[in-house]
Structure formats: C-alpha cells, structure tokens
Amino acid sequence: MAKSDELAADVRRRLQAARVLTFNLVSSPGSGKTTLLERTLADLGAEFAISVVTGDVQTQNDADRLARHTDRLVQAVVTNGACHLDARQVATALDEVDLNNTRLLFIENVGNLVCPADYDLGEDLRVVLLSTTEGEDKPLKYPPMFHSADVAIVTKSDLAAAAGFNREQALANLKRVSHHAEIFELSAKTGDGMRSWLDFLVKRQRV
Amino acid sequence: MAKSDELAADVRRRLQAARVLTFNLVSSPGSGKTTLLERTLADLGAEFAISVVTGDVQTQNDADRLARHTDRLVQAVVTNGACHLDARQVATALDEVDLNNTRLLFIENVGNLVCPADYDLGEDLRVVLLSTTEGEDKPLKYPPMFHSADVAIVTKSDLAAAAGFNREQALANLKRVSHHAEIFELSAKTGDGMRSWLDFLVKRQRV
Numbered sequence: 001m002a003k004s005d006e007l008a009a010d011v012r013r014r015l016q017a018a019r020v021l022t023f024n025l026v027s028s029p030g031s032g033k034t035t036l037l038e039r040t041l042a043d044l045g046a047e048f049a050i051s052v053v054t055g056d057v058q059t060q061n062d063a064d065r066l067a068r069h070t071d072r073l074v075q076a077v078v079t080n081g082a083c084h085l086d087a088r089q090v091a092t093a094l095d096e097v098d099l100n101n102t103r104l105l106f107i108e109n110v111g112n113l114v115c116p117a118d119y120d121l122g123e124d125l126r127v128v129l130l131s132t133t134e135g136e137d138k139p140l141k142y143p144p145m146f147h148s149a150d151v152a153i154v155t156k157s158d159l160a161a162a163a164g165f166n167r168e169q170a171l172a173n174l175k176r177v178s179h180h181a182e183i184f185e186l187s188a189k190t191g192d193g194m195r196s197w198l199d200f201l202v203k204r205q206r207v
Numbered sequence: 208m209a210k211s212d213e214l215a216a217d218v219r220r221r222l223q224a225a226r227v228l229t230f231n232l233v234s235s236p237g238s239g240k241t242t243l244l245e246r247t248l249a250d251l252g253a254e255f256a257i258s259v260v261t262g263d264v265q266t267q268n269d270a271d272r273l274a275r276h277t278d279r280l281v282q283a284v285v286t287n288g289a290c291h292l293d294a295r296q297v298a299t300a301l302d303e304v305d306l307n308n309t310r311l312l313f314i315e316n317v318g319n320l321v322c323p324a325d326y327d328l329g330e331d332l333r334v335v336l337l338s339t340t341e342g343e344d345k346p347l348k349y350p351p352m353f354h355s356a357d358v359a360i361v362t363k364s365d366l367a368a369a370a371g372f373n374r375e376q377a378l379a380n381l382k383r384v385s386h387h388a389e390i391f392e393l394s395a396k397t398g399d400g401m402r403s404w405l406d407f408l409v410k411r412q413r414v
Contacts, residue, residue, distance in 0.1 A: 028236040029320050029349065030341025049408075059347045081351070083290060083321035111237050114290035116317060124287075132365060133340035134237025140266050141318075142236065144288070157341060162369040164396075 003111035003164045004119065011094065011122025014149040018099035018207040020051075022107065024121050027110030027129035028138070029072065032155040033065070034190055037106055039070035039188040043198055051102040053093045055085040055110050062108060064081060072102065083115035090121045103205045113142040127206075128178065132156045132165035139170075139177040146177040146189065158187040210240035211326065218301065218329025225306035226259075228319040229314065229397055231328050231350060232334035235345070239362040239395060241269045243336065244313055246395040248276035258309040260300045261290040262317050269315060279309065287407040290322035297328045310412045315337030320349040323393040332357040332411075335385065339363045339372035346377075346384040358391070360404065 010126065015022050016068035025033045034054075041050055051072040056062045063075045076093040090107060097105070107123060109116045130138055135154055139146040152174050159165065165199055167185075176182055182200070186193030211241055222229050232240045241261075248257055258279040261270045263269045270282045283292055283300040297314060304312070335356035337345055346353040353359065357380050367374065374392075381390055388408070391396060393400030 028341075029345055030235055030319070034388075056348065058350055060342065061344050061348065081325070083319070083322070110321070111235070111292070112318070112319060114288070114322060114335070115322070118288070131237070131340065133338065133363070133370070134235075137266065137268050138236055141263065141268065143265055156340070159366065159369050162366050163340070172362075 001118070002052045004087055006121040007091060008120035011087050011091050014094065015099070015105065015122060015124075018102065020099055020102050020105050021204055021206050022123045022165055024123035024126045025108045025129065026109045026113070026126065027111060027118045028113055028134055029130070031131040031134060032034045032106050032109070033129055034065055034121040035188045036155060037108060037161070038105075038152070039191070039194060040198065040201070041066070041175060042191070043194060044201065048069070049101055049103040049108065052108065053090060054108040055089070072097065080112060083110055083112045084119050085109050086122055087117050087121050094197065103192065104119055113138065113145045117144040117145040117148055122154070126171055127153060127154050127182070128172065129150040131157050132160040133163045136166050136170035136173055139173040143177050146174070149178045149181045152178045152183040155191055156182070156187060156189070157185050159192045160161075175198040208325075210355070211294055214298060215327035217328040218294050220331070221301065222312065222329060222331075225309065226304055227309050227312050228411055229312040229330045229332070229414050231314045231316055231330035231333045232336065232372050233316045233323045233333065234318060235320050235338070235341055238318070238336040238338040238341060240271050240315050240318070240336055241352070242395045243360070243362060244273055244315060244400070245276055246401060247313075247405065248273065250401060251408065253277070256308055256310040257313065258304045258311075259313045259315065260297060260304070260410055261315040262296070270305070279304065284336050285317060290319045291326050292319055292323065293315050293326050304317070311408060320345065320352045324351040334360060335388070336359040336360050336362050337377065337381065339367040340370045343377035343380055344371050346380040349370055350384050356385045356388045359385040359388040361392040363394060363396070364392050364399055365397045
C-alpha cells in the first residue's frame with residue numbers, strides 16, 4: 001500500500017507538471033460512467049483536448065464506445081480478477097497519452113463501490129456516480145467510496161420518476177457521507193443537467 | 208483459498224444434512240437483491256420457512272427492510288472493507304439460524320460483480336441478478352461472476368422500456384456467459400414474472 005501511494009504520488013507529479021487535471025471516475029457497474037464520458041467528449045468536442053484511460057476488466061466494450069468520440073484513449077490493463085485500477089496500471093497507460101496536449105484526463109475505474117476506495121491513482125478529483133435506479137441508500141452502504149469523493153454525480157435523472165427515486169433522501173445521504181463533494185444531477189442520455197457539469201470542467205482546468 | 212473451500216464444504220454438508228436448499232445472491236449494488244427477497248418472503252409467506260443471511264457492509268438497511276417480512280434473519284458480519292462474504296462468516300451466521308425449521312436459505316452477498324465470484328459459500332445455487340437499468344453488457348464485462356451462476360434473474364423489468372433496455376442483447380449475453388443458468392425475468396416491484404421464480408423455488412426445495 002505504501003508502494004502504491006508512492007506510485008500515485010509519482011503519477012500526480014507527472015500530471016501536474018503537464019498541467020493536466022485528472023478525474024478518477026468510480027461507481028457501481030452500470031451507473032453510467034461510460035455514457036457520461038461519451039456525452040462529455042461529444043459536448044466539449046475534440047478541440048478541448050480530453051484524454052481517457054479506461055479500465056475495463058474483460059471487454060473492449062467501453063473502449064469501443066469511447067473511441068467513437070476520441071482518439072485520445074488508452075485502455076489500462078487490469079489484472080484478471082482485479083476489482084480496481086492501481087497507480088502502476090495508470091502510470092503504464094500514461095506512457096501512451098500525449099500529456100502535453102491534454103487538458104483534462106478521465107480515468108474510468110472498474111465498476112465497483114468497494115475496492116477502488118483505497119487506491120489513489122494520482123488523480124486531482126475523485127468523481128463518484130450514483131444512478132437514480134440503484135437506490136438512495138448507496139452512500140450509506142459504501143461510505144469509504146462516497147466519503148472520498150470530491151464530486152458526486154446523480155446520473156440517469158431521466159429515469160428518476162419511473163424508478164421511484166427519492167431525490168431528497170439521496171441528496172441528504174450524499175451530503176451526509178460525501179460531505180466534501182460538489183454535487184451534480186444530470187442525464188447524459190437526454191443532456192439534462194449536463195451544462196453545470198461541463199461548466200465545472202471548463203472552469204477547473206489547469207491554466 | 209483452500210481453507211476457504213474446506214469451510215464452504217463444511218457449510219454445504221451442514222445445510223444438506225438439515226435439508227436446506229441454499230441460494231447465494233450476487234449482483235451489482237442496487238440491482239435489487241433486497242427487493243427480490245422482500246417480495247419472495249411476502250409472496251411465499253411465513254409458513255414456507257425461509258431464512259436469510261444478509262451481508263450488508265456498513266448499514267443495517269437491508270436487514271431492517273427484510274425484518275419486516277421475516278424473523279428468520281441473521282446479519283453476517285462482513286469485515287470492514289471486504290467486498291464479498293466468505294464461508295467462515297456464513298458458518299458463524301448459521302449458528303443463529305434454526306436450520307431444522309428452514310426449507311430455503313437465501314444468502315444476500317455484498318453488492319459486487321468481481322470479488323464474490325471466487326468465494327464458494329457452501330450454497331447449492333448461485334443466483335446472479337442483472338437489472339434492466341445497468342446495461343446489457345454486464346455478463347460480458349464480469350464473466351467469472353456470470354459464468355458461475357446457476358440462476359440468472361433479469362430484474363426491474365418494469366423499467367426496461369424507460370431505460371431503453373435491449374432485451375434480446377441481454378439474453379444473448381446471458382446465454383453466452385451464464386450458459387449453465389436458468390433465466391428468469393421479473394419485476395419484484397410490480398410482481399410481473401414473480402410466479403415462475405416462486406414456482407422454481409417451491410419445486411427445487413429439498414424434501
């Protein structure tokens with residue numbers, strides 16, 4: 001773990017030197033990490049210089065979906081059976097990223113609310129997604145993950161009504177556990193709420 | 208791991224001796240394990256003698272929800288930070304279960320599609336849930352978990368249309384990866400499709 005933290009510190013220094021702002025995206029499987037990235041890439045456009053490291057466990061699916069929107073995409077090699085990315089895998093992936101021509105870097109972690117919590121990847125901001133379909137209680141059930149988040153995004157807002165999503169309860173749980181986090185609510189499918197998220201990205205980039 | 212498998216074998220012998228049929232429920236967080244159990248308990252009724260071991264990581268939430276439907280409920284103690292139940296935790300929990308008056312035992316695992324795959328709990332049948340809101344690709348992305356399943360349940364069928372769920376693709380993926388599995392499709396919320404699942408449980412109980 002000490003070794004892993006050292007590697008993360010190396011990654012962080014490398015990214016900061018290149019003036020790249022880095023996000024580590026974590027959530028349950030199926031909360032919409034890839035869809036959020038697809039929409040973010042499409043909306044901010046190629047000129048914004050976003051790179052992506054994706055940590056799919058077994059398939060090329062996410063990489064294939066993202067490759068439609070960017071050629072700045074590197075797949076991190078996740079050890080078979082692993083439930084999170086680590087800083088070493090990210091460091092290796094970064095060798096293939098043109099950091100000097102990258103403003104924002106998204107690292108799409110393995111879909112998991114337990115394992116990634118303890119692994120610093122060298123990111124600036126940790127972003128946790130909570131979809132309206134998975135239950136308002138998830139912040140309470142997975143506190144280390146939600147507590148460590150700098151940003152919390154309620155996704156799939158278009159499905160909130162159909163799923164019987166209790167928005168007040170969810171926000172109260174997020175504020176209780178993810179109390180360091182800036183909170184967004186959006187649907188990457190309909191585009192609803194995307195503007196605040198995109199503004200946040202543009203505002204936070206390193207100059 | 209060898210020790211864990213031995214413990215699982217002990218649990219299995221103990222359950223079979225008591226003529227208890229045991230299910231290990233696994234899925235992403237928020238796929239509906241607790242809701243399925245609530246509905247199953249409500250529909251089959253107290254006279255059917257169902258016991259539940261629930262492995263919530265940090266909260267009492269699942270246990271509280273299930274306690275409304277049964278008094279045959281034991282919370283397994285999951286080590287802080289653990290992403291799965293193990294046979295030792297189940298063995299300890301079983302000390303509090305009246306096995307001789309139990310026909311079906313459900314073990315609700317930690318919500319996780321990676322870690323629980325490798326841990327035999329001594330169950331007869333492993334049941335994986337895939338909700339219509341989390342994406343058709345999950346069986347391909349988490350093959351060890353889906354491949355090891357004896358039963359695969361597509362949950363939240365009431366949200367399929369709103370979520371744009373591609374049922375054919377999902378079933379094709381399940382048949383490809385969970386090819387040992389009997390497949391059910393249902394909504395525990397509306398009750399749609401519950402009948403086949405309940406019939407299956409009644410039919411499979413040990414006599």
